[in-house]
Amino acid sequence: MTASHYNSNVRRFLLRPRLTALAIGALLAAASAARASEFSDDLSARRARVAERLGADTVLVLWSAPPRTYSLDIEYEYRQESNLYYLTGITQEDTILVLNGGQDRSRDVLFVKEQDPAKEHWYGRLLSTPEASARTGIQSVATTGQFDRFVDGLLSRHAVRRVALLLSGPDKRPEAGSAAARFVDRLRERFPAAPLVDATPILTDLRTVKTPYEQGLLVKGLAISSDAQRVGMRSAHPGAYEYEVKAAIEGAYRGQGATSWAYPSIVGSGPNATILHYQDGDRRMQAGELLLVDAAANYQYLAGDITRTYPVDGRFTDAQKAIYEIVLRAQDEALTVAHRGSSLAAIHDRTVVVIKAGLLALGLITDAEGDQYKMWYTHSSTHYIGIDVHDVGDRTRPLQPGMAFTIEPGIYIRQDALDALPKTPENLALIGRISPAVRRYLNIGVRVEDSFLLEDSGPRRLSASVPRTIAEIEAFMGKK
Numbered sequence: 001m002t003a004s005h006y007n008s009n010v011r012r013f014l015l016r017p018r019l020t021a022l023a024i025g026a027l028l029a030a031a032s033a034a035r036a037s038e039f040s041d042d043l044s045a046r047r048a049r050v051a052e053r054l055g056a057d058t059v060l061v062l063w064s065a066p067p068r069t070y071s072l073d074i075e076y077e078y079r080q081e082s083n084l085y086y087l088t089g090i091t092q093e094d095t096i097l098v099l100n101g102g103q104d105r106s107r108d109v110l111f112v113k114e115q116d117p118a119k120e121h122w123y124g125r126l127l128s129t130p131e132a133s134a135r136t137g138i139q140s141v142a143t144t145g146q147f148d149r150f151v152d153g154l155l156s157r158h159a160v161r162r163v164a165l166l167l168s169g170p171d172k173r174p175e176a177g178s179a180a181a182r183f184v185d186r187l188r189e190r191f192p193a194a195p196l197v198d199a200t201p202i203l204t205d206l207r208t209v210k211t212p213y214e215q216g217l218l219v220k221g222l223a224i225s226s227d228a229q230r231v232g233m234r235s236a237h238p239g240a241y242e243y244e245v246k247a248a249i250e251g252a253y254r255g256q257g258a259t260s261w262a263y264p265s266i267v268g269s270g271p272n273a274t275i276l277h278y279q280d281g282d283r284r285m286q287a288g289e290l291l292l293v294d295a296a297a298n299y300q301y302l303a304g305d306i307t308r309t310y311p312v313d314g315r316f317t318d319a320q321k322a323i324y325e326i327v328l329r330a331q332d333e334a335l336t337v338a339h340r341g342s343s344l345a346a347i348h349d350r351t352v353v354v355i356k357a358g359l360l361a362l363g364l365i366t367d368a369e370g371d372q373y374k375m376w377y378t379h380s381s382t383h384y385i386g387i388d389v390h391d392v393g394d395r396t397r398p399l400q401p402g403m404a405f406t407i408e409p410g411i412y413i414r415q416d417a418l419d420a421l422p423k424t425p426e427n428l429a430l431i432g433r434i435s436p437a438v439r440r441y442l443n444i445g446v447r448v449e450d451s452f453l454l455e456d457s458g459p460r461r462l463s464a465s466v467p468r469t470i471a472e473i474e475a476f477m478g479k480k
Ligand SMILES: [Mn+2]
Pocket: 305, 383, 406, 408, 449
């Protein structure tokens, strides 16, 4: 073996791992670019729409949500700020987006946390700047440490006359103590007159109509949530604990790739079904009771929302049926007005008409004209869904295809509702008249909720596979 052989062998040996690593790196980059492309295209289109609304003289700056401490050195699961996620798809903390109004997208910059092998050993991988660029479709990506210097340059440019931020409260300020608030203080030092604009209405407006990409995720996420609701229905039986049903449902989400709930699961049996946001989950359910389950998954930052109420032993009692049928009818009738041009407010109003008539017929109210029904129907019956489960959007805005919302009427018969009434002569007379009915339906809580996507052909029930009518529920639970 000659020296040159030796050298070339060593070179090959030394080079091979490097080439292999490069080749793998190239493959990973290509694979992630391919996976991300549909998403990054959609993100790019979202940013273009926001930029158009901002106008060419305005620059938008958005910050990631701060991490929240659970206790001592443990943090809550990180949740990205919804608007930043909407425009970047980035779920890391310490992320900042600078979006320029108008047509020119080349000056947009994303700032991400600098990679750090020591921290990544403890807390997981951070995106490299090329990865962040591929994921978001933003050409210029820098590290967060470079943001301050970038801002100095940005603000010295004459072309930027207005700065758009997420502002809130009556005096339209960034959240106190936030990175945005510190930014505004700095801005004010140098440019006391720089006008601040609230970007919230633009983002709210755009987020209200889901993009085709978001619609696909909603459909998929609701399929997972629907399956989980059916799993929950199968796991309920007399003697089971509420937490068993909760665990079965949340296990089903995670087993199908939804990383978490969209909101903390509500699993309430018997009297707990009348507690709107019941959290404990430690009660043992009994035959003859209803179980109310309000639970859905967060799937890739899109939230579903489903509620079913069903008898623990699989058979509704007559009293339970009477209440259930009113709630079901309210949802069915509300759906008939959930069409293009209608509004969430109109959907809710229709549920009120049906529930008032039903409560009057059962003797639970004496007057369907006024607000007596609010003793038993204590919440709004519809909200938008999206990145947030109670998603942003104007409730009076005319519905159009691409909007997603719930319809969720409910009736909850609680002694507390009567006890809390001021003891006026009118109220005492009312209590006297409705007491027999209240005793008959006491502690029954029923809510029926589905998630809908408005399509060209009308509202599509994304949670249609979860048994809903009395006959469907009894049949499902009879052969589970
Ligand atoms: Mn809801």
